[in-house]
Amino acid sequence: MAAKPNQDEAFVTEITKQSIDFSKWYLDVVRKAELADYSPVKGFMVIRPYGYAIWEQIQQQLDQRFKATGHVNAYFPLLIPESLLLKEAQHVEGFAPQVAYVTHGGGEELEEKLVIRPTSETIFGVMYQKWIQSWRDLPVLINQWANVVRWEKVTRPFLRTTEFLWQEGHTAHETAEEAQEETLKILAIYKEFCENVLAMPVVDGQKSDSEKFAGASKTYSIEALMGDGRALQAGTSHNLGQNFAKAFEIQFQGRDKTLQHAWTTSWGVSTRLIGGVIMTHGDDSGLILPPAVAPYQVVIVPIPRGTWKETVLPKCEEIAAQLKAAGIRVKLDADESQTPGWKFSEYEMRGVPLRLEIGPKDIEKSSVFAARRDTRVKASIPMEGLTDAITALLADIQKSLLERARTFREEHTSNADSYDALKAAMEGRPGFVIAPWCEEAQCEADIKAETQATIRNIPFGYEQAPDKPCIKCGKPAKVSAWFAKAY
Amino acid sequence: MAAKPNQDEAFVTEITKQSIDFSKWYLDVVRKAELADYSPVKGFMVIRPYGYAIWEQIQQQLDQRFKATGHVNAYFPLLIPESLLLKEAQHVEGFAPQVAYVTHGGGEELEEKLVIRPTSETIFGVMYQKWIQSWRDLPVLINQWANVVRWEKVTRPFLRTTEFLWQEGHTAHETAEEAQEETLKILAIYKEFCENVLAMPVVDGQKSDSEKFAGASKTYSIEALMGDGRALQAGTSHNLGQNFAKAFEIQFQGRDKTLQHAWTTSWGVSTRLIGGVIMTHGDDSGLILPPAVAPYQVVIVPIPRGTWKETVLPKCEEIAAQLKAAGIRVKLDADESQTPGWKFSEYEMRGVPLRLEIGPKDIEKSSVFAARRDTRVKASIPMEGLTDAITALLADIQKSLLERARTFREEHTSNADSYDALKAAMEGRPGFVIAPWCEEAQCEADIKAETQATIRNIPFGYEQAPDKPCIKCGKPAKVSAWFAKAY
Numbered sequence: 001m002a003a004k005p006n007q008d009e010a011f012v013t014e015i016t017k018q019s020i021d022f023s024k025w026y027l028d029v030v031r032k033a034e035l036a037d038y039s040p041v042k043g044f045m046v047i048r049p050y051g052y053a054i055w056e057q058i059q060q061q062l063d064q065r066f067k068a069t070g071h072v073n074a075y076f077p078l079l080i081p082e083s084l085l086l087k088e089a090q091h092v093e094g095f096a097p098q099v100a101y102v103t104h105g106g107g108e109e110l111e112e113k114l115v116i117r118p119t120s121e122t123i124f125g126v127m128y129q130k131w132i133q134s135w136r137d138l139p140v141l142i143n144q145w146a147n148v149v150r151w152e153k154v155t156r157p158f159l160r161t162t163e164f165l166w167q168e169g170h171t172a173h174e175t176a177e178e179a180q181e182e183t184l185k186i187l188a189i190y191k192e193f194c195e196n197v198l199a200m201p202v203v204d205g206q207k208s209d210s211e212k213f214a215g216a217s218k219t220y221s222i223e224a225l226m227g228d229g230r231a232l233q234a235g236t237s238h239n240l241g242q243n244f245a246k247a248f249e250i251q252f253q254g255r256d257k258t259l260q261h262a263w264t265t266s267w268g269v270s271t272r273l274i275g276g277v278i279m280t281h282g283d284d285s286g287l288i289l290p291p292a293v294a295p296y297q298v299v300i301v302p303i304p305r306g307t308w309k310e311t312v313l314p315k316c317e318e319i320a321a322q323l324k325a326a327g328i329r330v331k332l333d334a335d336e337s338q339t340p341g342w343k344f345s346e347y348e349m350r351g352v353p354l355r356l357e358i359g360p361k362d363i364e365k366s367s368v369f370a371a372r373r374d375t376r377v378k379a380s381i382p383m384e385g386l387t388d389a390i391t392a393l394l395a396d397i398q399k400s401l402l403e404r405a406r407t408f409r410e411e412h413t414s415n416a417d418s419y420d421a422l423k424a425a426m427e428g429r430p431g432f433v434i435a436p437w438c439e440e441a442q443c444e445a446d447i448k449a450e451t452q453a454t455i456r457n458i459p460f461g462y463e464q465a466p467d468k469p470c471i472k473c474g475k476p477a478k479v480s481a482w483f484a485k486a487y
Numbered sequence: 488m489a490a491k492p493n494q495d496e497a498f499v500t501e502i503t504k505q506s507i508d509f510s511k512w513y514l515d516v517v518r519k520a521e522l523a524d525y526s527p528v529k530g531f532m533v534i535r536p537y538g539y540a541i542w543e544q545i546q547q548q549l550d551q552r553f554k555a556t557g558h559v560n561a562y563f564p565l566l567i568p569e570s571l572l573l574k575e576a577q578h579v580e581g582f583a584p585q586v587a588y589v590t591h592g593g594g595e596e597l598e599e600k601l602v603i604r605p606t607s608e609t610i611f612g613v614m615y616q617k618w619i620q621s622w623r624d625l626p627v628l629i630n631q632w633a634n635v636v637r638w639e640k641v642t643r644p645f646l647r648t649t650e651f652l653w654q655e656g657h658t659a660h661e662t663a664e665e666a667q668e669e670t671l672k673i674l675a676i677y678k679e680f681c682e683n684v685l686a687m688p689v690v691d692g693q694k695s696d697s698e699k700f701a702g703a704s705k706t707y708s709i710e711a712l713m714g715d716g717r718a719l720q721a722g723t724s725h726n727l728g729q730n731f732a733k734a735f736e737i738q739f740q741g742r743d744k745t746l747q748h749a750w751t752t753s754w755g756v757s758t759r760l761i762g763g764v765i766m767t768h769g770d771d772s773g774l775i776l777p778p779a780v781a782p783y784q785v786v787i788v789p790i791p792r793g794t795w796k797e798t799v800l801p802k803c804e805e806i807a808a809q810l811k812a813a814g815i816r817v818k819l820d821a822d823e824s825q826t827p828g829w830k831f832s833e834y835e836m837r838g839v840p841l842r843l844e845i846g847p848k849d850i851e852k853s854s855v856f857a858a859r860r861d862t863r864v865k866a867s868i869p870m871e872g873l874t875d876a877i878t879a880l881l882a883d884i885q886k887s888l889l890e891r892a893r894t895f896r897e898e899h900t901s902n903a904d905s906y907d908a909l910k911a912a913m914e915g916r917p918g919f920v921i922a923p924w925c926e927e928a929q930c931e932a933d934i935k936a937e938t939q940a941t942i943r944n945i946p947f948g949y950e951q952a953p954d955k956p957c958i959k960c961g962k963p964a965k966v967s968a969w970f971a972k973a974y
Contacts, residue, residue, distance in 0.1 A: 040568055040571065041564050041567070049629060053559070056560065072536035072540070074536045078565075078636065079528050079636075080528070081527055084527065098593060100589050105587040106640070123533075136824065165562060337623065
């Protein structure tokens with residue numbers, strides 16, 4: 001289905017090297033691997049089938065985790081009356097500059113302008129006010145998979161687009177403790193998912209006050225480190241305290257018969273995760289996909305020699321069926337209009353974790369030739385016990401990718417005890433820099449203005465006062481903050 | 488999680504009888520069963536978790552069918568430049584009155600107004616123009632699951648809402664024959680799905696010219712018959728010919744090296760199907776869900792007598808686990824704040840196909856007491872072989888519901904050889920009326936104006952001239968059209 005180049009431009013050679021221009025490399029991979037394309041509307045992308053298949057894997061596997069922890073899905077309206085957005089003061093201040101307005105519908109000007117949801121705390125708030133009366137109605141644990149729109153000046157496919165797909169959880173609880181427990185439970189699910197499924201290690205911790213979600217009491221985030229040493233906020237979980245409950249009058253009769261405001265949370269991850277996968281694992285040949293999210297985990301390329309159609313092809317079909325039966329996602333590419341060489345570089349570029357090459361000689365030897373995408377290690381594998389061997393190889397690729405990314409992060413995480421050290425570390429491919437901070441917004445803002453580094457979060461275990469001065473103002477530090485240049 | 492009534496209003500008694508007011512019965516069921524709720528934005532509904540769980544079943548099972556026939560999913564932008572909508576003359580004429588306009592974003596007035604997609608032929612057209620160059624790129628078989636907005640004056644949850652969820656397939660082909668084959672293949676998938684999963688029999692056939700999709704060459708539909716004798720268009724599949732390919736310049740180099748326009752199709756079903764399920768199967772006690780789409784297929788209600796917590800409850804948990812292991816969706820409701828009687832009517836109202844009641848006596852007899860929602864037949868089932876027995880019972884409920892709906896449709900389908908007969912048949916709960924028609928739009932329009940009956944479609948097998956006069960004008964009829972009052 002993909003638009004195929006002519007034979008005379010058969011090899012994919014146009015990906016910019018990471019070392020030359022990481023940003024251009026990223027855009028080349030997105031385009032060449034047919035993950036996404038630009039649309040006629042500025043800032044809006046089309047997620048192409050190969051990119052969307054990764055999103056489907058993310059959706060399914062996250063959704064399982066949400067449901068296993070008692071959450072249910074629902075669907076709330078796309079359009080929100082402007083008046084609702086205005087109800088929570090912090091919230092409107094954060095989102096008003098980014099919203100898109102619908103002013104006309106059905107040939108008439110609307111009485112009240114509607115905004116396309118930039119996030120849905122407000123419309124959930126209205127409904128929760130209606131649905132929640134008693135402590136017996138709590139907790140309410142609802143998630144939705146939806147599109148949201150935030151008008152952005154500078155966009156980049158998956159990382160920052162005016163419209164994006166995400167899930168947004170909105171929960172209401174009886175007590176402050178339960179809301180905090182939920183907030184951290186979700187953060188832990190995000191971390192586990194990123195590490196075990198996306199093979200993308202993340203640092204989990206609390207955001208500084210200035211980086212909090214508009215309207216939250218506390219925001220927690222997971223932060224990943226990309227191949228260029230920049231951080232990517234990969235997911236956030238907010239304890240909203242009673243802020244939204246008070247703005248939207250979400251009240252319930254407590255066990256003691258008094259009327260109380262609920263405690264709410266919200267949390268989300270988006271198609272941005274696909275950008276994270278690309279930039280965590282990719283190399284100069286293109287995409288490298290962890291098997292757990294790869295649309296195809298294995299590609300089988302028959303070598304068309306001699307009587308291959310009678311010998312090789314049926315065997316390839318048999319192996320494909322056998323692997324599928326074991327739950328492995330397989331593509332058999334027997335297209336005769338492309339050479340094996342073209343296919344090898346095409347599927348490398350598309351990041352397929354494992355390639356099997358099968359020719360007449362392999363049939364004679366009763367083996368297949370396997371090439372790993374991550375290490376490029378190639379080996380002959382006996383047909384006997386092939387499914388088990390491939391299952392094991394895929395598990396090893398998944399594990400190795402996570403280890404490699406962890407090692408990269410460790411190599412790109414350093415400590416800075418002085419402002420000069422921080423500034424020096426922010427040159428080149430900086431990574432995370434851990435530095436003592438006084439928790440004053442002014443120091444944080446000055447550092448950002450001067451170095452572009454922002455506090456990604458204060459990871460769990462780093463909230464204690466480090467017995468060192470703040471790198472900016474020299475006053476006693478209260479925490480060790482993790483700084484980075486971020487997407 | 489559901490808002491529970493107090494004990495003193497413990498029984499759900501507020502559903503209007505179908506025979507008194509079918510329309511009010513429908514709204515009562517939607518509200519009481521917590522399928523959907525009104526939102527603060529007129530015409531927009533919130534799909535609540537229980538309703539959304541039905542949609543998730545529909546999505547999963549349809550998506551499997553699309554993928555099994557070679558389709559892939561993608562995601563296209565929500566907003567479409569107004570200029571694109573104007574490219575296909577028929578299309579804009581059909582949709583322009585219904586679109587919502589986005590005029591401002593990011594604090595500024597937009598240079599070109601954007602419309603919220605009412606459907607996505609135009610934006611798919613732009614991208615297909617870009618992606619398709621050669622006959623080798625064809626067919627392109629893309630589907631998307633998305634929200635769309637069509638400004639509606641009169642709305643009803645699930646059946647007609649300003650925003651709704653749907654899937655829209657958009658395919659491009661090398662030849663007219665292949666496009667027609669695809670159009671009918673999808674129609675057949677819709678029919679099979681409606682009958683086997685939703686237990687909702689449908690009539691498949693071609694729409695009259697005046698009921699065609701705006702911009703289509705041919706539109707096919709599946710039409711179901713609701714409990715009040717009105718028809719529901721449950722899905723449509725359009726052969727777009729080269730209309731959109733010409734408007735959007737979707738051209739490819741053919742096998743003969745000439746430049747040709749592609750042949751395209753589009754097709755969709757929506758959350759409207761949930762309305763169809765409600766009105767096909769429901770009764771005066773509420774919802775009746777076919778097992779294949781029921782969020783819970785079985786509810787287990789322990790009878791809290793004597794030492795039930797030590798005897799009955801562990802057994803209920805064991806049975807629930809055993810049924811879950813067999814892939815059956817089960818809910819165990821051991822909530823002590825509600826009586827078994829309250830639960831019985833609550834789950835009946837919510838349409839759970841099978842209820843198991845288990846008390847101390849059942850434990851003694853090593854059996855459970857099972858109540859079918861569809862027939863209300865109750866029986867004791869031995870614990871020994873319980874999973875198999877329940878699997879068989881669920882299959883029987885699924886089959887019986889389809890048969891019952893087929894019988895109802897047969898009883899409400901009649902032939903009319905004269906206009907008077909048609910008019911008479913359209914009184915009360917009319918159902919389908921088959922009548923000879925000359926294929927003139929004027930006759931069709933006059934009949935609609937005078938009787939509210941529209942031609943739902945010309946089913947396959949009814950396209951031959953019936954050797955009778957058109958019931959309206961008396962000229963020779965060309966087909967036997969199926970008329971009904973429709974939602």
